[in-house]
Amino acid sequence: MGDQIVRVYKVGDNLACILPKVMADKLKLHGGEEVDFYEIKPGIFTLVRKDMVENILKGQIGEVELPAESKELGMEEMELLRKLNGIKFSERIPYNVHKKLSPREREVLSKLISKGAVKIYKGGKYSKTGVYDIKNEVYKMLKGSKIDAKELSTEEQFEMDGYLIIEDAREAEKICGEFDKEIRVGDIIGTRGFDKRFYVARKSLFVTLFDKVKQSMKRGADNVSDISRELKVSEPAVMVVLEIMKDKGDAIEKRRGTYGLV
Numbered sequence: 097m098g099d100q101i102v103r104v105y106k107v108g109d110n111l112a113c114i115l116p117k118v119m120a121d122k123l124k125l126h127g128g129e130e131v132d133f134y135e136i137k138p139g140i141f142t143l144v145r146k147d148m149v150e151n152i153l154k155g156q157i158g159e160v161e162l163p164a165e166s167k168e169l170g171m172e173e174m175e176l177l178r179k180l181n182g183i184k185f186s187e188r189i190p191y192n193v194h195k196k197l198s199p200r201e202r203e204v205l206s207k208l209i210s211k212g213a214v215k216i217y218k219g220g221k222y223s224k225t226g227v228y229d230i231k232n233e234v235y236k237m238l239k240g241s242k243i244d245a246k247e248l249s250t251e252e253q254f255e256m257d258g259y260l261i262i263e264d265a266r267e268a269e270k271i272c273g274e275f276d277k278e279i280r281v282g283d284i285i286g287t288r289g290f291d292k293r294f295y296v297a298r299k300s301l302f303v304t305l306f307d308k309v310k311q312s313m314k315r316g317a318d319n320v321s322d323i324s325r326e327l328k329v330s331e332p333a334v335m336v337v338l339e340i341m342k343d344k345g346d347a348i349e350k351r352r353g354t355y356g357l358v
Contacts, residue, residue, distance in 0.1 A: 110200075169213065169234075176204045180214065180228060181238055185252045188228040190216065217255065219298075221274070229256065258301035259336045262294040271296065287343035295339040305329065305337045310346070310357065318354050 104113050115125070123143070125131070131143055169177070179201070183193060194202060205228075208214040213234045216226040230238070250267060251274055254260045262268045278284045286296035308327050317323045320338065324331040338355055341347035350356050 169208075169211075172204055173208055173213070174238075176201055176208065177213065177230060177234065177238055180205070181230060181235070185227065185229075185255075186249075189222070189225045190228065191225070193228055219255065219278075221251075222255070227255075232256070254296070257333070259297040259333050260294075261332055261336060262296065265294075268294040268296075285340060287340055289339050289342075290349075295336045297336050297340060301333075302337060302340055305333065306341070306346075309334060309337050309341070313347075313355065313357050318350075318356060320353065 102113050102115060102119075104111050106112075115123075120126075123131075176197075179196075180188065180193065183196070187193075193205075197205065205214065209216070213231050215229050215231065217229040218224075218226045250260065250262070250271060254271070254275075260271065262271065272279060275284050283299050284296065285299050285302060286294060288294050305327075308329075309323055312323045312326050315326075317326055320331050320334050323329075323338075324334045327334070338347060338349075342349060342355075345358055347355050347357055
C-alpha cells in the first residue's frame with residue numbers, strides 16, 4: 097500500500113484526506129461508514145472500520161456487547177476527553193475549562209454532555225460554579241483500567257462517589273470543615289464505627305441505597321460481600337450504608353461482618 101498516495105486537503109479549520117479507490121475497496125468503504133484512527137506508535141496510525149473491530153472481538157471471545165461509549169465516541173471526542181482529564185478536577189469549572197478550549201472543542205464538549213459522557217456536577221463547593229465530571233465508565237475506558245483513587249483528593253473522591261470511609265480523625269475533621277454547611281442542613285450524614293473509622297455519605301445516596309440494602313437483607317443476605325454482589329454496588333458503599341443504618345437503629349451487627357435488621 098506504500099505506493100498509494102493520499103493527499104491531505106484543508107476543509108475549514110480541519111484537514112481531510114481522500115482515499116484511493118484500491119484502499120477504499122480493501123476496507124469495503126462505500127461512503128457513510130464510521131472509521132477510527134488508532135495510534136500504534138508515536139506518529140503512526142492505522143485506519144479501521146468500527147464494525148470490523150467489533151466483529152473481530154466477537155470472533156475471538158464470543159458474542160459480547162461493547163461499552164456504549166466505545167461505539168458512540170469518535171476520535172475527536174476521545175481527544176477532548178483526554179484533554180479534559182488532564183485538567184485537575186478542582187479546576188474543571190466551566191469558566192476555566194472554556195478558556196482552554198477552541199470553539200470547535202467547545203462544540204465537541206457540548207456533544208459529550210448531550211451523550212452523558214460528561215456532566216456538570218453542582219454540589220458542595222461547586223454548587224454555584226459547577227464542575228465538569230467525566231462519567232466513571234468513560235474514565236475507566238480512558239485509563240484502560242479501574243480508577244486509581246490515589247489520583248484524586250479525598251474531597252474529589254467524595255464528590256464523585258458520594259460516600260467515604262475515613263481512617264484518620266484529622267482527615268475526618270478536614271472533611272467536616274470542607275462540607276460544614278451541607279452537614280449542618282443534613283445533606284451529608286455519617287457515623288463513627290466501632291472500628292474507629294468514619295463512614296460518611298450524601299443523604300441522597302443513602303436514601304437511594306437504604307431500601308435496596310434492606311430488601312437484600314430480607315432475602316437472606318447478611319454480609320457486605322453478599323449484599324454487594326446481589327445489588328451490584330461496591331462493598332465500601334454497602335459498608336457505609338450498613339454502618340449508618342446501625343447508627344440509626346435500623347440494623348445490628350450480630351458478629352463481625354454479619355448484620356441483621358432490627
